[in-house]
Amino acid sequence: MSKNIREYAELDDVDRALLAALVADARIANNRLAARAKVAPSTALLRVRQLIDRGVVRGFHADLDPERVGRPVQAIVAIRLRAHDRRHIDTFTATVSRLPEVIQSFHVAGDDDYLLHVAVPSASALRDWILDKVTTNPAVAHSRTSLVFGHEPGHPGPL
Structure with a gap:
């Protein structure tokens, strides 16, 4: 177990x-x-x-409304890395965790390696962010962006 x-x-x-x-x-x-x-x-x-x-409770967080803090455009950015070695993964993880536009980052299995939930002020800011922070990252081979039209926070399920 x-x-x-x-x-x-x-x-x-x-x-x-x-x-x-x-x-x-x-x-x-x-x-x-x-x-x-x-x-x-x-x-x-x-x-x-x-x-x-024990690490069961990881923290207490304020749940901010991105629109009310000037970041109304949200997107999910799927990232595929060039290589799948520890160095690339650790470097990419450390980089994206420091970007203020990233609300959540998921390291996933499947066709993509990461899913990033981002919030930015405008569509042009999203385009610039993708060009400046994603496509220029040497660890990134491919990205795909999906706009978020709505988001309802979930919960951890039955306890």
């Missing part, structure tokens, strides 16, 4: 209740979080800290 599966099996009903409440509202007050999980506030605080220490 892999480590991730073993760790998932170690989540009990209290952990799952805490996680479900945090997914619904990461800013929930600890006393409300405890009430939802049916535990004492001190227990909720300790258990959340343990979930963070």
Whole structure:
């Protein structure tokens, strides 16, 4: 059994209740979080800290509306690398993670190597970004861009 599966099996009903409440509202007050999980506030605080220490909770994030922060044009950019060695992969991963236009980056299997969710101010800014940051990258062999017409954030599924 892999480590991730073993760790998932170690989540009990209290952990799952805490996680479900945090997914619904990461800013929930600890006393409300405890009430939802049916535990004492001190227990909720300790258990959340343990979930963070175990890497189950990776962080708490603000969910920004790209349009309201001046980046209304979103796209998914599929990237195929020239080579599939560790150096190219690590270099590309480090490069794209620092680009402010990239909302999310996925290293995937299949025809493409990466899927990048990007947000920019305009269609011309998207074109310039593709030309300046993607096609000129020496690790990139091919890219394909799809405009995003709508995006509904998901959730991790049943806990």
